[in-house]
Amino acid sequence: MTFSADRPTMIEFKDVHKYYGDYHALRGINGTIKAGEFFSLLGPSGCGKTTLLRTIAGFEDISSGVVMIDGKDMAGVPANVRPTNMVFQSYAIFPHMSVAENVGFGLRRDPRSKAEKAQAVAEALEMVGLKGYGNRAAHALSGGQRQRVALARALILKPKVLLLDEPLSALDKKMREHMQVELIKLQRQVGITFILVTHDQEEALVMSDRIAVMFEGEIAQLADPETLYRRPATRKVADFIGTMNFIPAEILSESGDKVEVEAKGLGRATLDISQAPARTGETPVVGLRPETLTLLYDGQPAAERETEGVIDEVIYFGDMTYYDVYLGGTDVEVRLSMRNVPGRPVLEVGAKVRVAWSPQALVLFR
């Protein structure tokens, strides 16, 4: 992670609301995005990601609240004079133009000489790994190459903030993963603020310094990837990011900075208050990630905390095996993951197993 918390603020949202007619699309957005940060807006379809991005670009008026960019209130500031540029979901490049004409499109009213503009186009193409592609016809490019042209076209205008609305969603899995790494490198190289919209939680975790997780027009949590993964603020966030097991729990006592719980199938555990985010009034459950549970093989010494289980399902992934296991003679089923290493056999359905767990890995939702 290259992000440092003491960077200056680039974007600030203050209680931003947006209505489309009666529909309340943004419901009080607050938060800041730092200069030079790789920031993602993550959430399910329809939660308001594109709407929020468009309020930054100036393509969408807000109903109330304030959007600040680089210290200035953007109220009444039209899109074309904002220090932002947007790369769209369906990266509309012009197929009848050459690659260079596409990239230089935004410079058509630029007063620089032809030679200077050609130089700027060449630099932008080099930046996105398309050096020497200027004369190619845009329609003769692969999906990944078109995406790079769209990026070069946005970067040539030297925005302070680059807005990316699901820029990789049209690419196949391999190309998408490749472009994710390319985008991270590009962002480090140019150092400008990138704001990425995605509904793909893995993509957000891989790429971002920080992520705002959105549901139904609200930011549910704004944090760095590790915090989101290890300490999700709500059950909904936990469920959206990665896989999390939820186990019914009873709160036995709560005092100072400790919470004592009884988790069905696991047993008692004392949690630090940092493992118990703010109450939301839900029925209490503890959450734990598959990789925090471990199967103990015959002859392995007893773990500090372990419980018996029966394997209900085996899902083999090559490098990993996922097991669905009933815990301690209960109807509580958890998914756990084990790395496949030499000498560690894949177990079978019905096998009785020992499951080691750790109280520190639990998160309590209540």
Ligand SMILES: Nc1ncnc2c1ncn2[C@@H]1O[C@H](COP(=O)(O)OP(=O)(O)OP(=O)(O)O)[C@@H](O)[C@H]1O
């Ligand atoms: N111009 C519009 N008029 C009316 N409703 C709109 C308009 N644009 C968006 N909405 C509604 O606002 C909500 C948020 O839309 P938005 O496009 O921001 O979602 P999103 O999070 O980007 O979703 P997706 O992942 O599907 O792109 C949706 O319910 C959508 O139907």
Ligand SMILES: [Mg+2]
């Ligand atoms: Mg969208």
